[in-house]
Amino acid sequence: MAVNRHADAAAPVRSSGPVSIWAGRHVSTASASLGRLVRQPFASLMIILVIAVTLALPAALNLMVKNASAISGQWESALDFSVFLDRDLNLDEAAALGRLIEQRADVVSVTLISSDDALEEFKAQSGFGAALDQLSHNPLPHTLVVRPSPANTGQSMLLLREELANLPETDVVQVDTDWVQRFHAILDIVSQAILIGAVLLGAAIIVIIGNTIRLDIQNRREEIEVTKLIGASNAFVRRPFLWTGFWYGLLGGLLAIGLVSLGLHLLDAPISRLANLYQSGADVVRFDLREIGSIIGVAVGLGLVGSWFAATRHMRKIEPR
Amino acid sequence: MIRLENVTKRFPGGQEALSGLDLAVEKGEMVFVTGHSGAGKSTLLKLIALIDRPTGGQVIVDGQNTRRVKRRRIPAYRRQIGMVFQDHKLLYDRSVADNVALPLVIAGVGTREASRRVRAALEQVGLLQKEKRNPETLSAGEQQRVGIARAIATRPKLLIADEPTGNLDPDLSLEVMRVFRRFNEFGVTLLIASHDIALIDKLGCRRIHLEDGRLQNDSAAEEEVLVVRPSTEDRWR
Numbered sequence: 001m002a003v004n005r006h007a008d009a010a011a012p013v014r015s016s017g018p019v020s021i022w023a024g025r026h027v028s029t030a031s032a033s034l035g036r037l038v039r040q041p042f043a044s045l046m047i048i049l050v051i052a053v054t055l056a057l058p059a060a061l062n063l064m065v066k067n068a069s070a071i072s073g074q075w076e077s078a079l080d081f082s083v084f085l086d087r088d089l090n091l092d093e094a095a096a097l098g099r100l101i102e103q104r105a106d107v108v109s110v111t112l113i114s115s116d117d118a119l120e121e122f123k124a125q126s127g128f129g130a131a132l133d134q135l136s137h138n139p140l141p142h143t144l145v146v147r148p149s150p151a152n153t154g155q156s157m158l159l160l161r162e163e164l165a166n167l168p169e170t171d172v173v174q175v176d177t178d179w180v181q182r183f184h185a186i187l188d189i190v191s192q193a194i195l196i197g198a199v200l201l202g203a204a205i206i207v208i209i210g211n212t213i214r215l216d217i218q219n220r221r222e223e224i225e226v227t228k229l230i231g232a233s234n235a236f237v238r239r240p241f242l243w244t245g246f247w248y249g250l251l252g253g254l255l256a257i258g259l260v261s262l263g264l265h266l267l268d269a270p271i272s273r274l275a276n277l278y279q280s281g282a283d284v285v286r287f288d289l290r291e292i293g294s295i296i297g298v299a300v301g302l303g304l305v306g307s308w309f310a311a312t313r314h315m316r317k318i319e320p321r
Numbered sequence: 322m323i324r325l326e327n328v329t330k331r332f333p334g335g336q337e338a339l340s341g342l343d344l345a346v347e348k349g350e351m352v353f354v355t356g357h358s359g360a361g362k363s364t365l366l367k368l369i370a371l372i373d374r375p376t377g378g379q380v381i382v383d384g385q386n387t388r389r390v391k392r393r394r395i396p397a398y399r400r401q402i403g404m405v406f407q408d409h410k411l412l413y414d415r416s417v418a419d420n421v422a423l424p425l426v427i428a429g430v431g432t433r434e435a436s437r438r439v440r441a442a443l444e445q446v447g448l449l450q451k452e453k454r455n456p457e458t459l460s461a462g463e464q465q466r467v468g469i470a471r472a473i474a475t476r477p478k479l480l481i482a483d484e485p486t487g488n489l490d491p492d493l494s495l496e497v498m499r500v501f502r503r504f505n506e507f508g509v510t511l512l513i514a515s516h517d518i519a520l521i522d523k524l525g526c527r528r529i530h531l532e533d534g535r536l537q538n539d540s541a542a543e544e545e546v547l548v549v550r551p552s553t554e555d556r557w558r
Contacts, residue, residue, distance in 0.1 A: 021431045226410045229372070230471070231400035232427045320372050 026239075033243035037251075044248075047212050051252030054205050055299055056259040058198035059287075063260065065191050067285045071275065072183050082174045083144040083164050087115075094142040097169055101144065106152055106160050111145040118143060141171060202302055209248050209306030213241050217314045229320040234312070241311040242304060249303020253296040257287065322348045322479055322510040323369060328378035330364050330534070338364040339375070339534040346512060348478075351505040353521045354514040356531035362514035365531070366483050369512070370404055371395050383478060400428055403472030403509075405482035409464045411456040411471075418443070418452035421470045428475055442470040446500055462493030469500055473509070480504065482513045486520065494520050 037044040083101075085094050091114055098110040113121075118140045123129040148160055165173040217224065224237050264286060271284050287295070323346040330339040339361045346352050354362045367373040368380050371387055380387040383401065390398045411420050418439050425435040443449045446466035448459075456464050465485060472480055482501070486494035494517060502524065505511050515521060521528060530538035 021429060024432060025426065025429070223412055223414070226412060227423065227427065228396070229370075229399070229406075229410065230404060230424045230427065231396045231398075233396040236396075236427055321367075 029239050030243045030246070033240050034247050036240075036244065037247055047208065047248060048251045048255055050208055051205055051248060051299065051303075052255035052259055054201045054208070055252060055256035055295065056263075058194050058201055059256060059291075059295055060260045060263060061194045061197075062191070063264070063285065063287065065187055065194065067271070069184065069187050070285050072180055072187070079148075079175055079180070081146040081148065081161060081164060083146055083167075084171045084174065085142045085144065085169050086171050087141045089142060089169055091142060093169070094144065097167070098144045101146060101164070104160075106149050106156055108147045108149050110147070113143040113145060115140045115142050202298070205249075205252075205299075205302045206306040206309070209245050209303050210310035212248070213245060213307045213310035214314050216241065216244060217311065217318070221318055224315065224318045225320050228318070234315060237315055238308070238311040241307050241315075245303040245305075245307025246300055247303070248307075249300040250296065252303070253299025256299065257292055257295055260287070322346050322350070322383055323512065324379075324381040325365075325368075326379040326381070328368065328375045328380060330361075330368065330373065331376045337534050339368075341378070342531075342534070342536055344529065344536065344539075346510065348510055349505070349508055350527060351501065351511040351524075352513070352527045352529060353524075354512065354529045354531060355516055355518060355521065356537070357516070360531040361534040362516075362531060363483055364534075366481050366512070366514055369481055370402060371398055396427075400424065400475060401477055401479070403475065403477035403480035405465075405468050405472045405480065405485045407484035407487040409456075409468040411464060411467055413455060413457045415455075416452065417448065417454050417456055417459070417467050420456060420467055421452075421474050424471060424475045438474050438476075439470075442474040443467075445473065445503070446470045460493075462489050462496060465489060465493075465497055466500065469497065473504060477509070479510045479512070482511070482515075484514055484516070486515060486517055491520070495523070498524055 085097070089097075091112075094114075095112050098112045101107055102110040115138050119132070119138050122140070123132050126132075146160075146164065148157060152160065161173055161175065164170060227237060264284060268284065275284075323344070325342050325344040328339055328342045328344075329337060331337050342361075342365070344365075354365060356362050364373065368375050368387070369382055371390060374387070385398070387398075412423070418436070421439045421442050422435050425438055430438070440449060440452070443452050446469050448463060448466055448470065451459060451463065456467055459467065465488075469482075469485070472482075480501075485501075486497050489497065498520060501511055501513065528538070528540045529536065530540075
């Protein structure tokens, strides 16, 4: 009996290949790593909180920019059209045309600015008053300022604009989008700045996780030494630390989403009030699924990168002697 | 199984742990390495386990020249060798069974097969009934036997041991040696560093005596003095 057992025992070990064994090992390593975090709840929570806040900052700013551009997008659709009429149209004809346009369902109001008023205004604002006085006749046409209904979509706005432009009395239709475009340009700069900030904060997360893993490795120095002594490869030793990094990233990412959602919830009432003031019925923009996915993805990625660097770097120094 | 050709190990300070050592251990031998501390016993074992590399000469283990084993391949190389240490080097955050399973986990053996082999290995050293205990709760002799079970769990052809009885009293030492002896009977090659001359004399195995890093004496195996009977196995249970 003993002979059989040991004859069996003298056969060399072969690594079993099946994926199920490999996956099984990963599952047990992953749960062991999670178990380690749970056994030190306070320390783990602090690190997860730091990661979450670091992630939540750019995420929240990004959300703010998104909301701002959503609101300003509505402003754009609430813009007035300036319909410059043919110069040979007299004031009464212009007023009649204005009343006609006002009857359209997609138009709220039409204001007539006579060529004389326009000239006065231009004189006052442009500073060319004296020069303009030299003109023998008023070069400006009568203008209709058409305010479209807020119910318009971008598509119907385009249609309205086209129809106004196609009127035989119309010279040209202008939409004053300059300031909105300027605002969007500012938002673009802010977004870029947030992106740069996010990259720096991402680097900070890598450092935080890397440092935590470094301490973890120091605490488990003996274990690493023993496992290396009995033939563990660097990949084997690294695996639990990678899982630790994974858990930090995942939990930090989830908490970051939770923090931002909580912030939004608290800001819900004031934001709605602001939205009402701008007469935009739209809701606050929240994270969509894709963004939640990418926040968690980025968090997990940073966790893995941080732990990989730390583990690879510090593990090398631990060799049995 | 093991061949050393003109092996020298010089430390950065210029001090030589081994000087021009030639040595051959055949398959299936059980060999003791004796000598004072500092004679080079541990260094010899470290060179075989690739914990260290020689500054000169060749170390050939099971046909592999250790010089050609790249750093990246060292783990795979070590997995072929069972190692037993004076201070056991057990992990005290897990059970006896998990300690013995560690090399199997490293080798990627499936869970069911691994637990079968863990039980077989623990049975060999007579500790099967203590598999769920934490090694800390075991006696020094039992801990050493857990270390031995771990070393044989992967069924290595070669087992090296550095002062495996260094911390044990004579009775426990004899017990450990009996375990080794039994592996040897089943074909495992053993190289054991020890300074327990009295115990080694009892076993009557081949003995290599080192002094100042040089081979001082190589005495062949004598007639067996210690006979392992099946009944000794029962004593452990």
